[in-house]
Amino acid sequence: MSDSRTSTTSPAKFIARVPLWERIRVRVGKILAYTLLIVVSAPIVVMYVWLFMQSISTRVLLGFIPQKLSLNNWRFLWSEVTIGVRTYTNIWPVVLNTFLFAIGVTFLVVLVSALSGFALSRFQFRGRIQLTQMTILLHAFPGVTLLIAIYYILFVLWKVPVIGPIIGLNSIWGVVFVKSALEIPMAAWIVKGFFDEIPWDIEWAAYVDGCSRLQAWRRVILPVIRPGIASVAIFAFLAGWSEFLYLFTFIFEQRNFTLSLYVKQLIGDFKFVDYGLLSAAALFYMIPPLLFFLFTQKSLLRVSFGGVKG
Amino acid sequence: MATEAAMIESPQRKPISLLARLKNIAVYVPFLGPFLFLVVTYFFLPVVLTTALSFTSMDSKMEWNFVGLENFRRLFSDPIIPGIARNTAIYVILTCVFNVGFGFFLALLTTYFVERENIGLIFRSIWLLPRMTPSVIYIIMWQWFVSPTELGFVNQILRAFGQPPQAWLARRPMPILILVNGFIGASFGMIIFSAAIKSIPVDLIRAARVDGASDLAIVRRIIVPMLKWPIMFLTIWQILSLLASYEYILLLTDGGPFYKSEVWSLNAYHRAFSSLQFGYGASIALVLVVVGVIATFIMLKLFGFQRLMEPAKAGA
Numbered sequence: 020m021s022d023s024r025t026s027t028t029s030p031a032k033f034i035a036r037v038p039l040w041e042r043i044r045v046r047v048g049k050i051l052a053y054t055l056l057i058v059v060s061a062p063i064v065v066m067y068v069w070l071f072m073q074s075i076s077t078r079v080l081l082g083f084i085p086q087k088l089s090l091n092n093w094r095f096l097w098s099e100v101t102i103g104v105r106t107y108t109n110i111w112p113v114v115l116n117t118f119l120f121a122i123g124v125t126f127l128v129v130l131v132s133a134l135s136g137f138a139l140s141r142f143q144f145r146g147r148i149q150l151t152q153m154t155i156l157l158h159a160f161p162g163v164t165l166l167i168a169i170y171y172i173l174f175v176l177w178k179v180p181v182i183g184p185i186i187g188l189n190s191i192w193g194v195v196f197v198k199s200a201l202e203i204p205m206a207a208w209i210v211k212g213f214f215d216e217i218p219w220d221i222e223w224a225a226y227v228d229g230c231s232r233l234q235a236w237r238r239v240i241l242p243v244i245r246p247g248i249a250s251v252a253i254f255a256f257l258a259g260w261s262e263f264l265y266l267f268t269f270i271f272e273q274r275n276f277t278l279s280l281y282v283k284q285l286i287g288d289f290k291f292v293d294y295g296l297l298s299a300a301a302l303f304y305m306i307p308p309l310l311f312f313l314f315t316q317k318s319l320l321r322v323s324f325g326g327v328k329g
Numbered sequence: 330m331a332t333e334a335a336m337i338e339s340p341q342r343k344p345i346s347l348l349a350r351l352k353n354i355a356v357y358v359p360f361l362g363p364f365l366f367l368v369v370t371y372f373f374l375p376v377v378l379t380t381a382l383s384f385t386s387m388d389s390k391m392e393w394n395f396v397g398l399e400n401f402r403r404l405f406s407d408p409i410i411p412g413i414a415r416n417t418a419i420y421v422i423l424t425c426v427f428n429v430g431f432g433f434f435l436a437l438l439t440t441y442f443v444e445r446e447n448i449g450l451i452f453r454s455i456w457l458l459p460r461m462t463p464s465v466i467y468i469i470m471w472q473w474f475v476s477p478t479e480l481g482f483v484n485q486i487l488r489a490f491g492q493p494p495q496a497w498l499a500r501r502p503m504p505i506l507i508l509v510n511g512f513i514g515a516s517f518g519m520i521i522f523s524a525a526i527k528s529i530p531v532d533l534i535r536a537a538r539v540d541g542a543s544d545l546a547i548v549r550r551i552i553v554p555m556l557k558w559p560i561m562f563l564t565i566w567q568i569l570s571l572l573a574s575y576e577y578i579l580l581l582t583d584g585g586p587f588y589k590s591e592v593w594s595l596n597a598y599h600r601a602f603s604s605l606q607f608g609y610g611a612s613i614a615l616v617l618v619v620v621g622v623i624a625t626f627i628m629l630k631l632f633g634f635q636r637l638m639e640p641a642k643a644g645a
Contacts, residue, residue, distance in 0.1 A: 048442070048544060049442070049443075052438050052442035053443065055438060056435075056438050056439070056443065056452050059431075059435075060452055060455050060456065062474065062512075063455055063456065063458060063459060063512065065474075065482065066470040066471070066474060067458065067470070069470065069473060069482070070466075070469075070470055073473075080485075081485055081486075081489075130363070131363045131364050131367060134359065134360045134361075134363060134364065135360060135361055135363070135364035137360055138357065138361045138364075142357065142360070144357065157368075157372045157373075157376070160372075160376070160573070160618070160621075161572065161573035161594055161614060161617045161618060161621060162573055162594075163573065163575065163594045163595075163597045163598050163601075163614050163617070164375070164376070164379050164597075164611075164614040164615070164617065165371070165372070165375040165376070165379070166598070166601075166602075167375075167379055167382065167597070167601045167607055167611050167614060168375030168376070168377075168378035168379040168382060168611070169371060170601070170602070170607070171378060171382070171387075171391070171607065172370065172371075172374065172375065172378070174391055196367070196370075196371070197371055199367065200367040200368065200370065200372065201371065201372075203364065203367055203368070204368065204372075207364060232356050232360070233359055236360075257461075260463070261462075261463035263463065263464050263465055263576065263580075264464075264576050264579075268602055279463055279464075279465045282465045282466065282469070283465050283580070286465075286468075286469065286472065292476075292478075294473060294480060297469055301465070301466040301469050301470075304463060304465070304466060305462060305463065305466050308461050308462060308463065311461070312454075312457075312458065312461050
């Protein structure tokens with residue numbers, strides 16, 4: 020980036036030489052900025068490095084120097100785990116639960132937000148503005164307020180014959196509905212934005228050719244915003260994978276646990292903490308979000324910045 | 330002329346039959362139906378239910394036992410409530426200040442002071458990492474960091490200086506919690522402020538430099554005024570979302586030791602789900618809603634008024 024002080028557009032009389040103390044001051048300022056950044060960012064780096072190092076060794080010095088490499092920490096992948104007095108079952112059903120939950124949330128969020136986003140974008144109906152206002156308002160509602168009542172609702176659903184155990188309390192699918200319902204307003208808003216961008220002509224052509232609204236939506240317009248839908252899907256999956264609070268509140272049998280609950284159980288007492296096992300399990304749990312982070316960090320950060328590039 | 334046209338057209342308007350009306354609505358059903366069903370069941374209905382529940386003494390028996398204002402009377406005479414209210418105030422205000430202030434600090438450092446785009450990007454990525462980590466894992470890392478045993482990071486550093494290990498979470502849960510939430514919250518501010526700083530026309534800054542302005546002056550006179558709106562928005566948003574947040578507190582200290590780090594929303598959660606006193610918990614949650622609404626009004630009034638006074642600057 021060219022320094023304006025040496026710009027050739029300045030008047031000839033203007034001396035384009037930078038005084039020494041000026042350069043020193045700038046240099047010191049830069050060093051200070053870098054140092055500050057490194058110091059405040061250090062804890063985060065230390066923590067993540069520790070997570071990795073601790074998972075592959077039995078003892079770690081000062082957070083990042085492993086002392087004895089070992090794969091024993093990863094034994095939960097192939098055997099039962101006993102810490103102190105508690106035994107934890109095989110992890111693979113738990114992984115399946117987590118995966119099913121995340122997929123369930125993704126599917127529901129994508130489907131409903133694609134449908135309702137379209138309606139919000141295209142249809143003029145009474146109360147449209149009020150509806151969007153209400154849902155945005157509710158998004159800022161204290162979560163715990165909703166949780167208490169939802170527990171009751173799930174309890175009632177639980178008692179329903181046949182489908183009760185599936186959509187009610189203590190069920191993965193019950194929580195899928197809860198989580199999706201809470202994510203959908205925001206997702207619908209985002210998808211609405213995508214639909215808004217699409218010119219009317221494509222849709223008009225579909226109607227002229229005899230499509231119903233649904234057919235036009237499915238065959239013509241949805242494919243156009245496929246990348247947008249894909250990003251909504253990815254975010255929904257990650258949100259579902261990382262979910263802890265609702266699962267913790269509504270699920271109480273170990274066989275229905277997801278990885279977040281499994282790992283939390285491992286934390287246990289301070290007396291029995293096995294950091295090696297804990298960090299390995301945590302790292303295992305973190306694989307999808309980590310992959311996503313590594314592959315998209317550049318585009319993630321670029322996308323958030325509109326505006327003139329510095 | 331328009332009325333004449335209307336009068337000419339009006340004889341062609343027939344009353345819409347019920348069947349036609351139903352057909353009209355039928356178009357909406359597949360699109361808005363699922364959405365409405367989910368939003369009503371899991372948003373609107375719970376709001377109504379919680380309000381109703383707060384007037385009952387529902388417990389593990391799940392029975393509707395209306396007791397009027399009994400819950401609220403009990404709530405305001407509970408001796409631990411003032412402490413919880415104080416904890417909540419400290420937590421919300423300090424974390425908000427941290428999030429906004431530190432977010433600004435980070436944005437400034439990574440977009441203005443650090444001129445290499447790549448390095449700024451690296452640091453911003455580092456700060457985004459906690460936000461993308463599942464909460465349980467993030468807490469595990471912090472638990473290790475401030476662990477009371479010798480294995481904890483801080484204690485290991487202390488040991489290098491010959492000091493004994495300390496039980497940080499037991500002694501100072503609040504400051505640690507502020508940092509734990511702050512590291513996550515600051516990244517949000519960092520993103521918003523970075524975008525805002527990057528959208529400031531570079532020529533403004535260059536012109537200021539040519540005029541001999543120091544970095545501090547540039548920050549104070551150019552950057553901060555341009556960020557007034559994001560700062561305002563973020564403060565309001567953070568205060569409201571912090572009032573309702575408790576997941577990390579639940580995971581790290583669970584309100585302990587002995588309610589020392591218990592905040593209002595967490596207390597509502599504990600009462601409802603640990604003690605299974607749903608009615609009482611609902612009443613605690615309801616108070617939170619009222620506080621949130623009042624806080625929103627106050628803040629909008631405060632900030633809205635200022636916004637009336639200062640018209641939007643070009644490029645802001």
